[in-house]
Amino acid sequence: MPPEDHASYTPDAQIADDIHAYLDRHQHKTLLRFITCGSVDDGKSTLIGRLLYDSKTIFEDQLAALEADSKRVGTQGGDIDFALLVDGLAAEREQGITIDVAYRFFATSARKYIVADTPGHEQYTRNMVTGASTADLAVILIDARKGVLTQTRRHSYLAHLVGIRRIVLAVNKMDLVGYDQARFDAIVADYRGFAESIGIEDFTAIPISGFRGDNVTNASANMRWYDGPTLIEHLDTVELDQSKDAAGAFRMPVQWVNRPNLDFRGFSGLVAGGSVRAGDAVRVLPSGRTSTVARIVALGGDLEQAVAGQSVTLTLADEIDCSRGDAIVAADQPPQVADQFEATIVWMADEALLPGRGYWLKSATQTVTASVQPPKYQVNVNTLERLAAKTLELNAIGVANLSTDRPIVFAPYTAPDGSTNKTLGGFVLIDKFTNATVAAGMIHFALRRAQNVHWQATDITREQHAALKNQQPAVLWFTGLSGAGKSTIANLVERKLARMNRHTFLLDGDNVRHGLNRDLGFTDADRVENIRRVGEVAKLMTDAGLIVITAFISPFRSERDMVRAMMKPGEFIEVHIDTPLADAEARDVKGLYAKARSGQLKNFTGIDSPYEAPDAPEIRIDTRAMSAEEAADAIVARLIA
Template identity: 55%
Template sequence: MTEFDIHAYLEQHRGKDLLRFITCGSVDDGKSTLIGRLLFDTQQVFEDQLAAVERDSRKYGTTGDAPDLALLVDGLQAEREQGITIDVAYRYFTTESRKFIIADTPGHEQYTRNMVTGASTARAAVVLVDATRGMQVQTRRHSYLVHLLGIEQVLVAVNKMDAVDHDRATFEAIERDYEDFARQLGIAHYRCVPVSALTGANVTRPSESMTWYDGPSVLEWLESVPAGGGDDSRRPMRFPVQYVNRSRSDFRGFCGQLAGGCVAPGDPVVVLPSGRRSEVAEVLLHGRAVDRGVAGQSLTLTLADEIDVSRGDMLVHAEQLPRVGDCFDARVVWMHDRPMLPGRQYDMKLAATELPATPEAIHHRIDVNTLEHQPAEQLALNEIGHCRIRTGRALAFDAYHSQPGSGAFILVDRVSNLTVGAGMIVRPVTDALTDKSENVTWHRQSVDKRSRAAQKAQRPAVLWFTGLSGAGKSTVANALEQALFQRGHHSYLLDGDNVRHGLNRDLGFTDEDRVENIRRIGEVARLMADAGLVVLSAFISPFRADRALVRELMEDGEFIEIHVDAPLEVCESRDPKGLYAKARAGVIRNFTGIDSPYEAPEEPEIVVDTAELSVDECVEELLAYLKRRGILIG
């Protein structure tokens, strides 16, 4: 008998990279069966395990006489009895080229919180779709969460192809449905594969029944996608302090897991939120001094200076500072039956920091089916919202997309101590209405708004033109301002493109950037209205909730929402800037009306139909309306 060399075996596997991935999708799409097939076909199942599965298959199985490979993963008795996954199950397997850790996440809606847990450390996702049912609500919800958590590599496994006679048209219809959804969501790297987890077709080997498919199998895709891991080392250095180590009287070490970047002796660091500065004296790994620590390692750092550092503080590189504040906007996934309500206080945990936090406002709720932004006063179980969070004291944080380790948090119920929400920080809040320093106050001026307006024979107002690109917002607003000027009124036109050349040139066109774009414009419009002007704002401003926030900045009657209405096909036929053509070609992403939604006003003050009316006719209607409202005097 040949002696097994355990040391050679371990050395063989030490150099392999590791890919963490999740399987997700709707209930009964076959996630556990797919994982069981991967384990079985890669010879990761011991004989006694297989014997136990064959025995349990007769009691719990759903595959007739054949072993039910899903039982290799579903370990809880309730899971076996119901044939579903409830908790996250982690499994390990290896091939010649790579090591894998799989998180099998539940498909039932009530266990969405478990899916978020499994996805939080994953680098890739396998989203299953049942070929007999097509895309379900959970398919969309899980895909949205995968995108939200920053997982860039997605495989869509269209499972149970054997149940539809390996029909190519069925697969291609589901592929088109997912392509449309992925384009709206912004998922760039995804691949659709037709599989049968039950028979193993296209899981680890090509299918003889689907010769029309010439792409990779699931395993080939898993072996080829980037494993990640190096990305965190290239991020700014973030070291949350979890423990202060005083193992002897002359030693003070700060222990924690490096959440991002690298650290080495001699690096200048800042302690946040206090702002004290020092230099790294030593980096210890497993008690031994090393030249460099990298993200993911649990380290002990010593500093050159005796300064106050406590659990919950964060050490950061002096030239790569995060934001420090007590208010930020975040996307929140709610995980509890009791809804999230603005004003209710929770405990928040971000890295090693624990502190009280209060949701101040819900900007909007996201419909995972349509990706529409909907007004919301609360978040119910499994709902996703864009919220404003205020903390009990200042803390250091980053935007999640740039630094997940210091941009993700959980909310904990203060009574039950249950985790009720998970959040990803979008940006710090600088809104003058909600983020005021105690040393900043509003100064009353000798000349007030009404005096300024009366001098101009008008009342201050913000005319908010909203509509699709090409509807005619800027054209009508420009013509209206010219008419106001000719009549001796004082006005100013804020145009979307013009503002993005200066004030908002740092913003892109993601949903979050659009929110910030409108917030800034609202503040500028409010100041101009305070000057007594008639302000004309011509912006797509696609989301109702954002327009409502601007309305709240103004006094009653000052905000006038004008829907410049034209059908999409009319706007697209005009296409004055060629933007629709680029959006259709995929050159421009997140374009309103194509792959980003437009929420038309429900009760605007006035609608002008530019498909039916000329520009002059639109202006006449608006002038008449402004006179009736008493905005224009004389």
């Protein structure tokens, strides 16, 4: 404070300056996101509660409520049960476990923190992956009485898998083993052997008691044999990888096109890597068009430079096509673009993966349809064995190839130097009908076939093929229960169209299983692949100008929609042969329902496998209201209208 201003300076002004200085320091602190994980009852919630308490992040009314709750649950000696600060769900408090991911914020004089408390139960592994996906560091807790357990290994493997390279091994509950150094050393040695086997090159081991506070914030007088940092000292000083992000090549996925008026067109997004200056040459992917950066616009005005972690709007010198899902990158160091990859997949849904089914794939700002091939193998995270697998169940981890309906911009999730690119290397899979996230994935590399197989242009177009036949190509997709009458009506439709000199081909469900699909069974996964193959054949036939008639149960909406997406708009005509199960079963001309009812025939649609009726088919045939002949006439009339 200048001496001449002393007389006019008031205590209120001093307080205001102190607050301003504090807020300024707080604003410029670095942020560390970390996760606590480990087995059930290793003390994760208690440790976080202790950190919140010691960092004075708890309000007085919260502390009073915590003390009252601790008395109700009867903690030993009337001590505070810090886990109650984090275990917010009633079910968690009743069972004494963590179920959901709980995020908490606290700060020290050196740094700001967001900590994720994740569940230890194996059935909630997907929640742990969610918390780890945005973390910079993982605190792996081990109960000193129990040592390294299955979930310790599982969570360590998953933390390393999603790119966490900073690991703290917190050997907790040291007070319950008499603060024994030999016990601590044995646990650290055991963990080091496993850690090295999965690629964890280094970790920091700290003996603690989350309940008593030993080595959490203050050095423990009970463990003078330990001369390392306390947990909070380590967290305050651990280095972050932000400099590495800024040093790489420039990448910015486009979040949205900013067009407030006719005089401004910019492309907004978060800089995911590297840096960019006005005048830099850039490339828009996947189109490959190039331009230069005209302006870098931010909330406070134009910037000379934008670096990784900043959200900005770029304007380009040229009017080129660029939209949400594209990426603006360094012109001379572009990432890869491909539509087929190998990836590690962590399955997070109760329903198993259906290879061949179309899921939404979201990576950065890109959303495409993707299908997963049968896994190459599944990983046993306890033994690291590679196991044969046809699908992936809840919490399973496997490696598989996947393909997208159009090329996407990507970078390998883990680079050769060990660094990670979570933005362009990570993705989630989403069920198209429930909008539930069913899997998280990490891209390894593009398949060689993605670069080596190209579409061969031909001289005769599909329009010329159709003109030669004097008709519009179409797919009449018959769907319904077994015994509904699909094949009977489809055959009548083809006969009527043949009399009208239309060029047709009938693909019947039973017939294609004698050849094209003879290797497929009737599991849900095989049914998906059955329809995918038929859809590809039908597409080729429409390219030849034919009217294709298919008669398949095709029980799943997602696969019927997948085939619809293969066709040109208006060419796919869904025909629902709507017959009640009781009527279809009464016909049972092949005796299939009787076998299914007796248990001789598994995965039979309508009995022990579901049928998803169309929501809005182009044609619905009620077989109780019309004969097969009348149904065929109605379908032909709709087609040639």
